[in-house]
Amino acid sequence: MYRHTLRIMDDSSLSKVWLLVVCAVGLCLASTCALAAGDAGKGRSLYPVCTACHGAKGEGNAAMKAPKLAGQTGWYLKRQMELFQQGARGTAAGDMTGMQMAAMAKGPQLASDAALDDLVAYIGSFPETQQAPTIQGDAEAGATLYATCAACHGKRAEGNEAMAGPRLAGQSDWYLVAQLQKFRDGQRGYHNSDHGGRQMRAMSGTVATEAAMHNVVAYINSLTD
């Protein structure tokens, strides 16, 4: 008797689950699914404030120490905006450039998840550009060092979302070096909620010297993913 009741309950909860699934799919189709990427057209109106530092097409600006955004994956750009917004990046003592960027990320027009998706979709429409190398290093020695990095950043430094490791190929070399210094010095990857950053901070010990940083970045300069 008891068993019988249970079975009936199972059946009815199963059909409730199905009903939910059908509704969710229906809603998704009706409202271009919440999981879908943002609207680049809307994102365009959020970008002008970024131009002074990152360039009109996200090409970066060395004088402002602002990195290239073009060619970076959307999931990573969004994650960094969230970290800046949450105070998990750009709040460490002495991190002047991080603080500048954190102030920008906290603009009220970027306070929603949808706004970030739209902005990132617009950045995703920028053409990839080549960055002139500025770092001198021993790329061969860097290749050996890079073997440790590949697990999270990809063999060709193309990035690995499952490991939260960003694309490094195509990024300005001076920016990569500056970020390695920040991880080493505890100015990135210091916050409890920044799991990826904490992992990277642990890894930065393997390239702690200026020579090692320059060598591994010289190798990354040679990669085109």
Ligand code: HEC
């Ligand atoms: C006042 C200059 C300035 C403005 C304006 C600015 N940024 Fe930045 N941004 C920076 C700097 C400098 C950094 C590098 C921070 C660091 O060294 O850690 C940065 C870093 C970033 C990063 C992290 C990239 C990475 O690879 O880690 C993202 C994403 C970003 N900016 C997006 C934006 C967007 C989107 C806007 C416009 C809403 C914007 N920024 C406006 C200066 C600026």
Ligand code: HEC
């Ligand atoms: C265990 C995984 C892991 C390994 C191994 C690893 N990284 Fe990272 N790295 C990450 C993650 C995750 C991030 C992004 C952190 C965040 O979200 O703030 C990152 C970020 C970076 C950044 C900042 C990029 C940007 O656009 O801001 C650089 C540079 C970098 N890693 C270089 C390296 C180098 C060089 C090595 C090898 C010596 C290495 N990483 C090894 C996980 C790893």
